[in-house]
Amino acid sequence: MSDASTNLHLTARRTFGKTFRRFARRQPLGAAGAVLIVVFIICGLFAPWVAPYDPFDTDFMAVLEAPSRAHWFGTDSFGRDVLSRIIHGSRSALALGVTASLLGAAIGGLIGVMAAYYGGRFDMIVQRLIDMILSIPVIVLALVLAAVLGKREIGALDLNLVLAIAIPNAPRAARIIRSAALSVCRMPYIEAARTAGFTDARIILGHIAPNLSAPALVLVTAFVAQAILMESSLSFLGVGIVEPAPSWGLMLSGVAVSLFAEAPWTVIFPGLAISVTVFAFSLLGDALRDELDPKSRS
Amino acid sequence: MTRYFLSSLGQFLITLFGVAILIFLLLRVAPGDVVEVKMRSGGAVVSEETIARERARLGLDRPMTTQFVDWMTGLARLDFGKSMWTERPVVEEISTRIGITLEVAVLALVIGLAIAVPLGVASALSNGSWLDQAVRVFSVAGLSAPPFWLGMLLLLALLLYAGWQPPITTIRWSENPWGHFSQLICPALVVGWRLSATIARMLRSSLLDVLNEDYVRTARSKGLPEKIVIVRHALGNALLPAITVAGLEFAFLLGGLVVTEQVFNLNGVGKLLVQAVGQSDFTLIQGLVLMFAFFFMVVNFAVDMLYAVLDPRLR
Numbered sequence: 001m002s003d004a005s006t007n008l009h010l011t012a013r014r015t016f017g018k019t020f021r022r023f024a025r026r027q028p029l030g031a032a033g034a035v036l037i038v039v040f041i042i043c044g045l046f047a048p049w050v051a052p053y054d055p056f057d058t059d060f061m062a063v064l065e066a067p068s069r070a071h072w073f074g075t076d077s078f079g080r081d082v083l084s085r086i087i088h089g090s091r092s093a094l095a096l097g098v099t100a101s102l103l104g105a106a107i108g109g110l111i112g113v114m115a116a117y118y119g120g121r122f123d124m125i126v127q128r129l130i131d132m133i134l135s136i137p138v139i140v141l142a143l144v145l146a147a148v149l150g151k152r153e154i155g156a157l158d159l160n161l162v163l164a165i166a167i168p169n170a171p172r173a174a175r176i177i178r179s180a181a182l183s184v185c186r187m188p189y190i191e192a193a194r195t196a197g198f199t200d201a202r203i204i205l206g207h208i209a210p211n212l213s214a215p216a217l218v219l220v221t222a223f224v225a226q227a228i229l230m231e232s233s234l235s236f237l238g239v240g241i242v243e244p245a246p247s248w249g250l251m252l253s254g255v256a257v258s259l260f261a262e263a264p265w266t267v268i269f270p271g272l273a274i275s276v277t278v279f280a281f282s283l284l285g286d287a288l289r290d291e292l293d294p295k296s297r298s
Numbered sequence: 299m300t301r302y303f304l305s306s307l308g309q310f311l312i313t314l315f316g317v318a319i320l321i322f323l324l325l326r327v328a329p330g331d332v333v334e335v336k337m338r339s340g341g342a343v344v345s346e347e348t349i350a351r352e353r354a355r356l357g358l359d360r361p362m363t364t365q366f367v368d369w370m371t372g373l374a375r376l377d378f379g380k381s382m383w384t385e386r387p388v389v390e391e392i393s394t395r396i397g398i399t400l401e402v403a404v405l406a407l408v409i410g411l412a413i414a415v416p417l418g419v420a421s422a423l424s425n426g427s428w429l430d431q432a433v434r435v436f437s438v439a440g441l442s443a444p445p446f447w448l449g450m451l452l453l454l455a456l457l458l459y460a461g462w463q464p465p466i467t468t469i470r471w472s473e474n475p476w477g478h479f480s481q482l483i484c485p486a487l488v489v490g491w492r493l494s495a496t497i498a499r500m501l502r503s504s505l506l507d508v509l510n511e512d513y514v515r516t517a518r519s520k521g522l523p524e525k526i527v528i529v530r531h532a533l534g535n536a537l538l539p540a541i542t543v544a545g546l547e548f549a550f551l552l553g554g555l556v557v558t559e560q561v562f563n564l565n566g567v568g569k570l571l572v573q574a575v576g577q578s579d580f581t582l583i584q585g586l587v588l589m590f591a592f593f594f595m596v597v598n599f600a601v602d603m604l605y606a607v608l609d610p611r612l613r
Contacts, residue, residue: 132316135591137553148328271447279442
């Protein structure tokens, strides 16, 4: 009995290892992205232990110090350790990025599936609504939403900021999921489920949605990259995360040209953190699309 | 064709009207308005009476429907109303700033295409090789780095290595053409890289598709040199989807320069939007968003029409 369960456990583990190794061979860049993401997540989760200093600790004796052995990435204009702020900033970036993209994909995906399933007038109205939202540049809509909604914090997460990032992305998800769902809706087993008298909700959630997990996974991964970028842009513009919370975008805002010539490390490292994280998610998203979407495979 | 044109035009107008309703409602459901920002921002103590009087003067106390109908009838006469902050006409506020944004956008598009076409072709032809991977890394990196950070790095590099800092005030083309151009080139480079990434990837995949077509095989089997097959037979057809993407990205750029203009301190419509949002200047925000949407839809519409002309199956 215990033998069998250990065996099962080992097989499962080996399968994951094998799958990942196969993925890494076919998509080396995507695998590199996945590894980076894991490193960032670990850094974020264990931030208080990984970071050498408290990110809020000001030290006016050590203002704008250049990178040294005590402060690897230097200190900012309040004497706070830049590396520690970056490590703690990865928490808000990842938490916001992941929740916003999951929420956007969930809202958009559900609307997309419903549009494909019901078709007709409902589909037409949804399409027009999507057209409307898509005609406003993402950053413009996010900026207006963030300013209009204000702040509503639940724990450390600003729910309204999540909404401001999720809503502009939702119609994109709806469009992609709708086109993927159209072919699923035409499958004979959907017809069969309908004949069997299943409710629409059960057919949509139980029979159609599981078949859309591949495009949804690709979508969410790509959205996380966009969402992190969006959060940093909004924080940079002053409508996102506010001081003294450590946020990558915020660390770059309000820095005058003269200051960053004097202390370039306060600019270089936070931006690098954003770029590398977004880069990792984009690479993984790309690789997943190549692997999972037969159309784009070349 | 005429029927297709008319139905597309109808959809165009409905969508535009929808955007107008959407943005109007979005701004009105939120608490706070321009009067609050103007009078209370400094922590000043102002009586409710004064605030109410100012609201009434700006028409903010009227019912929402009246305000909306008013705005709409104005729009029908191409009157976008007055900015609630400066009280100058919205059209005037936008028209004095749209030029610089358009110039940066056009220059970015030129730079983007100049980078994207060779890269896209090279990566399609070397599909799967290290060159293809390198182009992919370059493109994804362009999409990953926040434009405002790239802008800062560019300014920093210019300052440290060339001792040059872009002028802080706006230089007119008529005063000093070179100074004017130097203001545009940095933001255009930053945005151009971003654009090139999207265009190059589209071009790569469409060129790969085209290279599998029968007529390309025919051209090759005729014994035509590979160069001619690619440049004359394949590239022409592969460029169309890439140009469509470039057009749509360009259409988005007008509003998409919001952050970039902030970094380079360019007085364009993006910076105007950030200002208007900060001041809760409803009429100005409405006008700007409507203009961005209109511009995007016009380009979209033009692309649709172009496709319909080129491909009768779509009509």
